[in-house]
Amino acid sequence: MPDYLFVGKSIPRTIEADKVTGKAVYINDLRRPGMLYGKILYSTHAHARIKRIDASKARRLQGVRAVLTGRDIPDVRVGFLKDQTVLKKDVVRQFRDEVAAVAAITPEIAEEALSLIEVEYEPLPAVFDPIEAMKEGAPLVHETDARGRPVKSNILPLPWKFSVGDMEQARKEAAFVTKDHVSTTWVNQCCMGTSGCVAEFDQSNNLTLYSPTNVIFGHIGRISEYFSRIGLAGKKIRVVNPVVGGSFGTKLDTDIYEFIAIQLALNTRKPVKILFDREEEFRALPPRQPAVFTIEQGCDREGRLVFRHCEAVLDNGAYTSWGATTPSVMIMPMSSLYRVPNVYFKATCVYTNNIYAQAMRGYGNPQATFAVETSMDSLAEAAGIDPAEFRLINRNQPGDETPMNLKITSCGLEECIRAVKERLQWDEKKKARQKTRGLGMASLIHVAGGARVTKSDGHGIMVKLDEFGHVDVIESGTDQGQGSPTVISQIVAEALGVRPEDVFITFGDTALALWDAGTHASRHTFMAGNAALIACAKAKRQILDMAVDIIPKIVKLNFKRMKRKDPGFAEPDLDYGLIADPEDLDIRDRMIFPKKEPDHPYFRVPISDILRNGLHVGIGESRVVAAEAFYDPPTEMLNREMKGNLSMTYAFGTTGVEVEVDEETGDVRILNLVAAHDVGKAMNPTLLLGQIYGAGYTGVGYGLTEEIKVRNGRVMNPSFRDYQMLTAMDVVPIEPVIVEPDDKDGPYGAKGVGEPGLVPTAPAIANAVYDAIGVRIRDLPITPEKILTALKQKKGGMNV
Amino acid sequence: MIDYDYKRPDSLEEVFRLLQEYGPRAGLIAGGTDVMVKIRNTKKAPEVLISLRGLTDLAYIRKNGHYHIGGLTTHRMLEQSELLQNELPALYEGASRIGSVQVRNVATLAGNICNAAPSADTAGPLLALDARVTLQGPDGERRVPITEFFTGAYRTVRKQTEVLTEINIPAHMEQFGSAYWKQSRRKAMNLPIVGIAVSLRLDNDTISDSRIALTVAAPTPIRAYKAEEFLAGKPMEDAVLAEAGRIAASPECCTLRDSLRGEAWYRARIIEVYVPRMARLAAERIKKTH
């Protein structure tokens, strides 16, 4: 093991001191001179024709600077499938439809103005169930497509299909087959910081958007496309992140409120801020995509998987954002979690008049893994094999190429499964069963070395040093609170030979940064880390080149001084060959030294001496140190068959839980939760555990309590009072196990870890509940009501 | 804009004077954890909020014969009171499960019952402990049994000009054991799906006297009288307690409804299960203290 000074150490988070002392400038705190406050009026119907909007009273209210309706702004379509406009003019298709917007000198006046806008609706028939919406004769959510051509069905023109092998033959070969129906619901990302932005134009209509997005360059792309249709083609767009209080997927797309802020700013010629309150966060942000699955799997007599066949229907809601592309990620666990030769997966996204969905941590993987892993459990039982053993038989292994063409390099899945078994005392407890207690496990695969979902999956970085040895890093990614400022400074410090506290990182500013595909897909440490390594190697070489020239000068100057002080001083006879070639030098902990003699009494020099002496020289000789790198790994985009090695490496992990179920009340208590993760290399163990705990608890919430209750299209529980996200008092004991197979492509061996912890938690709980009381709940969340109902059915009682 | 005036008098007399001066345009505020939420949600506020937080000598928990809890006592004080924990555990449990420490630090017992939510966590325990409420107005003082205090969802017998100055629990409750169960999905920051408070007294192994109180089981917090009558004189046995649970959960005692937080059948089930469980716990606690 190399002897790292900072990598692998639990260096405390760097910028969090500003957050806890209130110094960090979140979007809430950001104020620009003359800034106005924008508010949005939402639809009061799930589906209706707008007969009349009268905003005249709102316009007359003192302090109001603009009131916009769909009639006041260009009728331009936006969104992933261009299926909506910024303000809805004729028809509303969901309760969160934006029908008008106000800019005023205070948020209160803006709010009051909203209440003065009169909108008359004519209700239209609506459809809320995706299965119903697929049927002929169902009310159409959209009557035309983006180009105005009439459509006949609510099914999206996004056919997700994956098929490998011979399903018919495989079915014949399978000795055991199970088929299950599985469903998952909407959950909210629950960022601590609510959404918001400030849009500001200069006199020439160049835009600066202060936005919490985690895809700053994607934002520019979408906004510039919009600009080209509203007569602002070619204008400069700069996206700047404030300090961001979490994103978890919410900030992947350019949201409608951002376009509204832009329109209000354009209209008023003033900076305009829109800031969501918590209720809007629940009602008007796109949550995790709900899905229903019919999954069938078969294995042979030895327990080897023979096939997996799954059809999914996704409730798309009224419009299309990234939620509709989650099937592209679902294909990964469907085809590649465990070895399975024959795979069929089809996902249909269907428009309904419900709220539409977006990305959330795991991006479709939690839903799909819930289906795969609960089905794995049924199949193990049908085959008479212990569920842990069944998973070991089918585990992925290093060197595998999966049906989706994923090339598995490092893979610690076996270790993860075994660790979970051991920590939970799986075999012992399965033998000595305690009534109403049970064990369950589930595993995961996820991208962990980038994800080529756009043509470039690159990350650009710039590194420069000042004469004091401080390092500025201009990152093209974003910091939404995941700890990157700390981890990237550890990597830079290690690679350059300085200390983490010498490294200052600027995130999230398109005017400064090179380019990045986005801080998503658990890719940031891997991509920015690799880019940093390249840039740091270049910068280091520049420093060492300077050192070769400067160290002898410093040494000789020193001798001169000493001689002046002490005429009897005899200059020692030094071997300048030790420092003649930059290759012979190294830097560590702020000091430059010859590799052959690191403690050399004269040739060991502080890095800042070199930088200063290199800069303050004279015309033609002064030098600065700066380097840039753009790391774009040799991965593949998915082809038409949805195959391709889209990531440099993949994360694996297994979660095991022990539960106790109260059969009288249906309450589930988690006694133990072991989360074993193959992370490549733990760059910062404390931060890593933060990711594992955080994702694990979100997984527990997904499994047991969290659910946006949508009734006839309306969000019924838009607050933390009724949305049952777990609190600090509900933490369950999570025992992490870190498996470190050192990934050959990862920076210092690291793989991505942001999303994985969430993925296997809910199915592990479901499997443990089954083990405890013999009923399978395949519909998330696993509520006491569902357990009681299932128990009643099992006992042959009537349905409640 | 939601605008209101805020007054913070130092004496009850001053409170009464302000209440009379402003009449229906004034509202009382103690911890504000219901008042402020309501103002925010409805975007409406009384013209003047009269704070009771200047009446610092109304924050107390005392026992001299009866138990006396002042009208400005916070849930945190109740939660940290050993007297309560040992002798009136149902109330201790009710208070200590409200919201979070931050909420309990400011929210008051009086506020909880004056707000009169059907889900108020201390209402069940107070019903099970025969509490009496002292209301003081400009014309003097009256005492109302808690069983007569609630008149509907968010409605009480308290007059506009009256201040709840004390909650009083009779000395005989010393001989009872009590327990409160709050059924909720989370351990903090949650309203009960249903709440069950039981107090009882044993004579050898027969139940000589009991109170069963339920919250979120009717428009107001209620007593399950029929279930109590059934228990009277019966032995502490599983079958007996189970039947009491069934009676408590039945329309004879409550009017359960489906709501976002829980369906009626599920609430009934929890009442059926927890009336016996709380009765057992209450019985154990008698043995412990005597």
Ligand SMILES: Cc1cc2nc3c(=O)[nH]c(=O)nc-3n(C[C@H](O)[C@H](O)[C@H](O)COP(=O)(O)OP(=O)(O)OC[C@H]3O[C@@H](n4cnc5c(N)ncnc54)[C@H](O)[C@@H]3O)c2cc1C
């Ligand atoms: C985050 C949060 C979590 C909560 N969790 C719970 C919970 O778990 N369980 C629960 O039951 N409640 C809960 N609540 C509600 C609230 O905290 C309680 O009802 C609390 O006891 C109210 O007390 P207060 O002093 O804040 O009342 P205030 O809001 O000040 O007043 C409430 C009402 O009582 C009146 N009032 C107050 N004091 C007096 C008095 N002495 N005389 C006459 N009238 C008076 C006021 O005029 C007002 O109508 C929660 C509230 C919040 C904000």
